Amino acid sequence: MEGLCKVVNQSEIAAKDWSLSPGRYVGVSTIAENDFDYEARLKEIHIELESLNEEAASFAKIISENFNELAI
Helix, strand or coil, rough: CCCCCCCCCCCHHHHHCCCCCHHHHHCCCCCCCCCCCCHHHHHHHHHHHHHHHHHHHHHHHHHHHHHHHHCC
């Protein structure tokens, strides 16, 4: 399957100037998903990110309050 892994021998590595970058050896699919709604998915990700940021701010406040209670 393209893009996952590939076993190569030393001569193939030497031919690629001893580079061990995976991208030089494995293929990548060039088929785009035409029926995928990128705009809708991006909106979903943005909404999830906003929620996670709010949660992170809440946790940061709790941590700050707990730290202040330690009176260090």
